[in-house]
Each structure stands twice: as C-alpha cells, then as structure tokens.
Amino acid sequence: MVATTTARTRLSTALFAIGLFVCAVAALSLVDLFLPRPYDGVVLESDSPGAVRVRGVVPGSGAERAGLRAGDRILGIDRDLLRSTAHADRLLAARRVGEVVPYLVDRGGTLVEVGVRLGRRVFADLSYLFACLLGFGFFAVGSFVLRRQPALRPAQVFFLLSVLFLTFLICRLRPASYTWMDSFALGLGMVALLLLPASFLHFFLIFPEPVPLRPRAGAPRYRLRRRLWVGLLATIYLLPLAVLAGALLRSRVAGSELALLSGAPKANWWLLAVYLGLGLTALALNSRRLADPRLRGGGFLVLLGSIFGLAPFLAVAVAFPAALHTDPHRLFVLAALALVPLTFAVAIVRYQLLDVRVILRKSLFYTFLTLVLSAFYGLALAAFNAVAQRSEVARTAYFPLLFALAVVLLLEPLRRWSLGRVNRFVYPERGHLEREIAEMELALSASADLPAVVRDLVVRLPQLLEIRFAGLYLLREGALRREAGPAELPAELPYQAELHRRLAIAGRPLRCAELEGRERAAPAGPRRLCRQLEEAGVEWLGDLTSPRRQLGLVVLSTSSGQLPLEEADLALLGRLLRQAAVALETGLLLDERARRAELERELEIASTVQAELLPARLRLTRGWSVAAACRPARHVGGDFFAELPGPRLGGGAVVFGDVAGKGVPGALVMMAAHEALQTLALTHRDPAALFDLANRRLYRTGSRRSFVAVGYIAPAEDGEVEYLVAGQPPLLLRRRGGEVEELPLGRHRLPLGALLDGGYVASRAALAPGELLLGYSDGAIDALSPEGEPFGAARLAHTLASSPARPEAAVDHLLSTIAAHSGGAEAYDDITLVVLAREPET
C-alpha cells in the first residue's frame, strides 16, 4: 500500500512537471503575441491546415484597410506564392513595419491583388483573453487539487484534464498568425482537443469510486483484470489518435483537404460524443450504487458540471463551428465551460472533506486582488506614460512587458509582507489561531499532567491548525515510539540525531522538503524517515527538546483546510512546541516517579511473597538442627532454600538454590525452580534422579540462560549426610576441633537447566556430633568490601571456624560478618546460607 502511494505521488510529481511545462509553453505562446514583428492584421483560420485562410482581421490593421475579409484565402505575399504559413512568416519577417506588401487573395474563386501595409501585432481579442483566463483557471484549479491529493487517481486525471483544457483554450483558440509558434500552438491545441474526451471518460470511470471494471488488489484474477483495465485505458487514449490518423489517410487517399470542425475532424467529434455519453452513463450508474451520500453527491455534482458546462460547448462546436472562431460569440460559448473545473474541483475536494467555503472565499479574494493589482498596474502605466511620454523607453514594444515585470518585482515583497495580514483580514480563523495557540501555551506552562499535554498536542492542535491529524513520538530506549496519533503512523521510528539537530536549528516545524532542500546531500537516515512519514500523510515535523534533553517528535499532517501555515504561524508553533517539551518533560518525570513508587510498592509485596515461600523453620531429621537464611540483593532475589522429603523414609532434606540473574527476572526463575523441585521431590526422593528431572524441566523452561545452581543436603540419623552440589560452591564442614574442610564435589556439577543431559551423582559424608555443615550461595563469597575486595571462600571458612555451634547463631554470625565486610553497602548478589549441626548425643 505504501509502495503504491509512493508510486502515485511520484506520478503526480511527473504529471505536475509536464503540466508546468505545457503551461509555460502556453504562456510563451501568449508572450509571442506581443513580440514586435511586422504584422498584417490577419487572423488565420485554424481549421484549414495547409491553407492560409483568413478567419478575421484585426480592426484598424493593414489587412482591414486593404479590404481583406473572413474567408479570403491568401495565395501569395510579396510576389511569392505561399507554400505554408511558415513561408508567409519568412516573407513578412523580411519586410519592415510600415511597408506595403502585395497580397494575392482568392475570394470565392476570384483572385484579387491587394496591398497591405504592415503594422505591429496588437491584441484586441477580448474573448480570447477570456479563453486564456479560463485556461489558466483550469490549470490553477487542477494544480490545487493535485497538490492537495497527490496520491488520489481522480485528482491526477482531473489535473491531466485541466492541462488539456489549458492547451486547448490557449493554443487552439489562439488568434493565429503565420509564425512557427502559431503552427506549434495550433498543433498542440489540436492534440489536446483529441485527448480531452479520453481523459474525461477516464475520469468518469474512476470518480467518485472506480467502476467495478477496475481491478482491486487481492481480488480473484487480479492480474488478468488489471491487464484488461490497462488495455481499456490505452484503447480509450489511442482511439482518438487512430481516428485522426484514419481521417488524415482518408483525405490523403481522396486527395482532399482534411476537413476540421473547430479543430478536430468530424469523426473525432462523434467519438467525443460517444465517449461523453459512455462516461456520463458510467458516472450516473456508478454514483447510484454508492452507499456513501457524500460520494453520491460528488458524482452528481460532476454530472451536473459536465452536462451544463460541456453540453453548450459541444453543441456549438459541432453545430456552429464558426462560433468558436467568431470572437464576439466565443465568449458565450466558453462561458459555461467554467462550470467544469469548478464543479469537478468542488466534487473532488468535498470527496476528501476539504473546506469548500474557504476555496470559494479565497477565489473571490484573489479575483478582487487581481482587479486591484490590474488597476494599480494601469494607473502606474498611465502615470509613467504621462511622465516619460517622449522617452525612447516608453516607445519600445517591449515596454509593457518590462513594465509589468518591474511592477511584479516591486510588488512581490509587498505581497509577501501583506499575505499574512490579508489572510488574517479575510479569514478570521487566522486571528483565532494566534489567540488559541497563546492560550494553549499558557495552559502548557502551568500543566504537568502528561495526558493533558498529549491531548493538547494530538487532539486540540490539529483542530486549531485545520490539519487532519497530529502524532507524538517519544524517545524511549534509543528509538522514537509512537505515543499518540493515528494508526497509519509508523509505531516506531529510528532516532535520527541529525534530524533533531536541524529541527532545533530551525526553531520551528519544517517540511521534509525543507529538511532536504537546505542541503542537497541530506543524510540518508533523516531522508528515509521523512519519506516514511510523508507516505503516512505527514507534512510537518516539529522537535520536542527541553533545555535538558531530547524528548521526541511531533508530526503534523497535510492541511484539511485552505489556509497554509505561514512563517508567523510556524514561529508560534515552534514556541508552543518548546513549551510543550518542558511540560512534557515535567509530566514524564512525575510520571516516572509515580511509576517508580508504584514499582517499589510492588517489589515490597513481591519480596514479602518470596519470603513467605521460604520455610520459617527447617525440621529435617532427628539428631540434626538446621538454620537457613536468604538475603536478596534487591527487593526480590534469585536465591532460595526449601525443605524436601529426604531419600530415607521419615528423613528430610534441604535444598538451596541460586538463580542466574537478580531482581524480578531472577525471582521468577527462582519460583519456577522452587516449584519444580518441590513437586518432583514428592515422587522422586533420590537426589540424583530428582536433579536429573528438575534439570530437564528447567532446561525446557524459559531462556537458555535461566539456569539454577542448587545444593542438596539430606542428613540421616546415623550422622551420615547425602549431598549433591550442582553449580553451588562446595559445602564446608567444621570438624569438632574447629578445622573447616570442603566436602568433595561430584563428577557432574553443572547448574540445573544448563545442559539437557544430567548425570548427577549424590555424595556422602559423615558428621560427628557437634560438627557443622555449611551450604552457601556464591553471593556469600562474592560480597564486596567498599574497597572492592570480595569476601572470599577463605574468609568464609575462617568465619565458620569461629562461629557458634548452634546453627541459628552460626548463620547470624556469618551474615553479620559478611555485612561488616560489605560496609553496609547493598549486597552485590543474593546470599543464602544453610547450616546443619549434628546435635550432641544425649
């Protein structure tokens, strides 16, 4: 979908470029009318290709004075028989203004020779002026629609339609003379006229919704249908050209002149009528089947515009072709045509829920402004003429052009300066915006409520700016994550420091194009990010950076209204975003603090729960006393100890474990290990089997790094201890004499869950009465002093050696010694100690 949108946007860009080129050609052809060159005052018949036939003469021109009139055919100029209009142009170019040139004219079969005095070309055709205005109006409306909806196919076809109309109106209806530009413009106008019906039909087939003929992605036999659709469109566009070629061929074979009706062969007019009939039928049927009344309304509006705008033009062009060439009548023929761009544009724009009232108001305003400027120009010209009447400058034919250019250059800064003010005057919404933003800024400065700030940015701001949406991205863990905004926006964006730097330098929101345009070689990262956002409909990017840190990005969509954001608005917006960033930061900090407090509360609870898992007292076997303690490094820890049924009947065992990892994740693994050992011990009392099974279960649970070091000690009444150490440090045995020794470890001593294969083997040791056995987790020996020195196994053994005989006292002694070593600092790792003492025989 994104790729399709990008392709369509690119197509729109290409279309716009072509349209602009055609518009420039049309404008040049207009300028050409004013270029100083000898001119006889003849307006040539454009429907007689190859013949130099008079359509009319400019009042007061040499041709009029010589008696040339409509219908005359000029056969020769200046003693040369004409081969073409270009030939006539060359002949006249060789003469000077004021000279009398002989013309050979065929008037109804009679040849007459007249002398025509050459003058300057003048523009006295007001109806053509109207046609030009209409043409440029078409182009302006088409451009507006395309810029608003570049990815919308009907907007693209409408733009094509507008360009073709521009070409037809300016080039085909041109009061043509002999120059190459006249021939070129007429040819271009003829091509436009031929393609116009095709583009109309194309438009009717896709507006307001594509007719069912058009394939939809994913539909069955999509490829085949697509091929058929493309073939149909190609046929629609190529058929008029084929009909023209046929007409040309026919006239060539028959040896007759190609008869044109208002610029196209009769067959093409028939085709045009067929196209329009088909198109309007398709539009009517298509609109009827739509459920959305808004779309139906759009279709109906286009239908009305086509019927009332095109029908008079078509009827007159076909039935009374001369009317298009008769200057006083042409105005009436073309007048209704203005309905076409207006109704089509309104339909397309309404279809996209844009504000039509603003379009109309703006149109009216610019019409008024044009009148004022024209009056100003006229007055300035008159004033200049009065002052510099006798100067050479005023006499040159280029003077009006140069003067117009000078006026435009002078007025441009004034226009820029006044645009904002005028907009505020004409559009009261503009004043409201400033006030509303100021109020919002004030509210933000007093707010620390994060949801309120987000709401202001994402809900209220789009309403104020008349944009379709806004989105908020916050910088979290090195990426920009969508905090709020429509689902079309990407959920996550890569953080681009360069982008933020540029936005920060600008101090206001920027368009992607501006970001790229400032430096041609914009880095690829920001460019890609921009593209991604543009495809989602984003136009503006604003930075959210507080004085302390970067917080994120605000993205604003294209406008849904008519008013563009101006420099002053952007500056306001920049200020608002800075204020919002401060409010956002405060809100985030408060939010974070609240969340931390909540977390701490939750950890307390978890710690309590975990502590409750540990048995308060251990009663293993007669003749043994046991004590154990667990000190988690954080609120919740990964160490545990538990009492299990021992291998011998009636006997118990103690296990103590240390989970790789600390905090909440460690605690969760600890819970799993604890649960596994407890449940498996119910059915498997042999420690080796128990460890093998627990190992397999833990191996298959959670991540591969979640293994558990476990120690197992099962004392027997006879003083023998069966033990198994998997991943834990070796057990320490304090003999009656106070010597401390490590009990040997088994061959397989990897932590549970480290490898799938087990193979644990339990070991045995015998304890005499009064002897102590210490099991501990590595947190006991890894505890660091403030200087960074670990407590160490040697110090532990030494502490055990001096510990009291009772296990509870021994545990307390050991813990207090370790704590003293750490200097009160938070423990580096969880510490678990299990002390068993064989009671003296009584």
Add this chain to the structure above:
Amino acid sequence: MRKPLLILLPSLALVLAALVFLELRRREAETWSTDSPAALAAFERGLQAHMRLYGEEAKAELEAALAADPGFLAPRFFLFDLSGSHGGGEEHAAAIRAADLSALRPRERFLATFFRAVADRDDERAGRVVEEFLAARPRDPWALHLAAFRAWNRAEWERAEELYERLVKVDPNWVLAHNHLGYIAMGQGRFADSEARFRTYAFVAPDQANPHDSLGELLILLGRYDEARAELERAVELRPDFCASYRNLLRATLFADRVDEVEGILTRAGSQCPGEMVEGMACHAATWEALRTGRAKPFWDDLESRCPRKVSPLDLLRFRLALLGGGAEAARSQLAQAEARVAEMPRALVLHMRGLLALAAGAADEACELLREADERLLYFGSVGGGTIKLFNRAVLAMALDRAGRGGEAEALRAEIAAVNPDLARFDDTQLVDLPPP
C-alpha cells in the same frame, strides 16, 4: 523495460540516419558544380529570370556566370535554350557535347544529356532522357518542366496539365507553368481556373507583359472587353514592344465596338511593332468594320487598295469577307488555299469554312454536320484566333440549326455560348443566310 528500449533506440537512430542520408543526397543532387560563389549567384539570378521569361536579363546573368567560371557548364544549358530566340547556340551546344558527364551532378548530367539530344535534333532521345530522369526523380522541377513543355508542344493537354500541376507544387513560382496551366484550363472551358492561373502569374511576375496579355486574351473570350483592354493596356505599358498585346487590344476594341479608338491603337503599335504586322492589324480592323456595317461587297471590290497585305488563307474574317463580298467562288478559292496548308488543328478551321459555305448555300443540315465536327475539334484556346473561333463556330452552328429546323438545339447551344460570352450568343449573320445558292 530496457529490452524494448535497446531495440527502439537503435531503430530510431537508424531511421534518422537514413533520412539524413537521403536528404543530403537530395541536396547534393540539386546543387550546381561550381566553386565560384559569384558564378553561382549570377547563375541563380539567371535561372530566376529565365523561369520568369525575362530572356534578356536571363541571358546577361547566365553569361556573367559563365564569365565568372568558364568551366561551369550549367549556364550553357540555358544559354543554349535561349539561343532559339537570341542566336549563338552552337558554341554552347559544342561545349555541352564535349563536357565530361561524370564530373557533373545528377541534375546537370540530365540536362546535359537532354540538351545534347536537342542539339542533335533527336526528339525521341530527348523525350526518353526526360522520362527516365523524371521516373528517377519525380519531384525535380527541371525534369517536370521539360516533360510538361514537351507535352504542351505536342498538344497532350492532360499530360501537360498533370506535369505542370506537379511542378507548381514543387515550385509555386514557376511562372511558365502558371501560364500554360492557364491556357490549358482556358482551352477546356475552365475559365475561372484559367483566370486564377493568369492572375497568379501576374502576381508572381508583376513586371512581365505576358500574364496581362494572356489574361486579356481570356477576358476577350469571356466578353469582358473593358477588363481585357485594361489588362492589355497594362501589358503594353510594361512592355511597349509587346506586339501581341496590341493585336489583342485591337480585337478587344473591335469586339467592344469602340471603333474610334482603333486608330490610336494602330498608331501606338506602329511606333513599336513591325510595319507588316501593323498593316495586317489595320486590314483586320477595316474588314471587321465592313462586315459589321454590311458593306462587305464594296470593301471586297476595293480590297487591293484597302488591304494590300496578303493574309493567311486560314483567316476566318477574310473568309467571311470573301463569302459575303466576293461570293461563293471567292470563298471556295480561299478554302482551297487553306486546305492545302491544313494540319490537325487548323483542320477545324477548314471544316468551319465549309460549314459556312454550306450554310450560305442553304444546305443547313450539311452545315450543321460540318460545324459540329469543327466544334468538336476546336478548343477555347488555339493557335489561330484564340478561343473566340470556337464561340463563333458555335454561333454559326446555332444559326445552321435554326435553319435546319432544330430550334431547340440552337437555343441550347446559344445558352452555352452565353454562359461563356453573352455578346457572341447574340450573333446572327442575316447577310450570310440571304446569300443566293452557290
């Protein structure tokens, strides 16, 4: 996408290269083989003059071209062509014969070959050369011109018209083509077309008398005598020694019944044209007047003093005079002389004379047959008497039809004459039918 481009682009380049090659070849063929810019400029001016029938000017320019580059052969073709009226063609013919054809451009080679055949008076070879070159280069103006001119000389009007039409499409300013197209159209009764051609000719060559003379001739035929006189006056104004125009001016004046102006015309012609021609014009005017006023007999009786100059036996005015003034014997005598000199075209004149005789003898049916046959042979443009002969023949035919009791046909015919020249439609020579049988 790339594959079609790889095929399309070289194909386009190939087509473009072929077009450029053909265009260069065409241009090369149309150039003339001289390295001297002065010679080329003079030659082109000479050609222009030649094309517009400015013989003297053409000759001067072509000789200037030859002087600037003596090895330049092309001016000699046209100097040789002009030598028919100016003499001195042998030198050029010899140079053309001696030229190395391989060193010439295609068009020059064609012209050299053609003029060699002309110099050798080998008409068949000349025709073959033209047709072959025309087949190879159907748009070459010189080939078209020579082929059309040959067809014109052979009275192959359709062929000549087709070739001249092609020629004016290639070069609209080729004035001789317009002149001949005008006459062909005139001969076939397409008078508007003919007038357009002559006026076009006059537009392109405003300083030439010939187009005005041709136009005058046409306008006389159409009965627009005042316009004809204006055109002919324009002709003699441009070229006071253009004697054909004095002759036509006299005819127009006589047709317009402005007898009082005849003397002035004869005086003006007398100062510019050969004496015998002016005498002939005077005789013509006097005969016309005698016939018009019904005084043919006294005029015929005093013919030697009034018209001392011998006229052509094909002169129809003299024949009528002979018939009306001298009687059938005198007319038969002239007819016998005419028959002795008859060729294809004047054959119609002989038929007309016989028809007149038959009508005068009261053999209206026979007259109808003869005059009808004459009408079929006559064109509105002819070497003797112009198109008015055809109209006059038709007028007499209408009389004969009346006499033969075929009034309906006569009226239809008069309507046809009136469509061309209303004045001649009213012609009804009562003297002729009142003659006693021969």
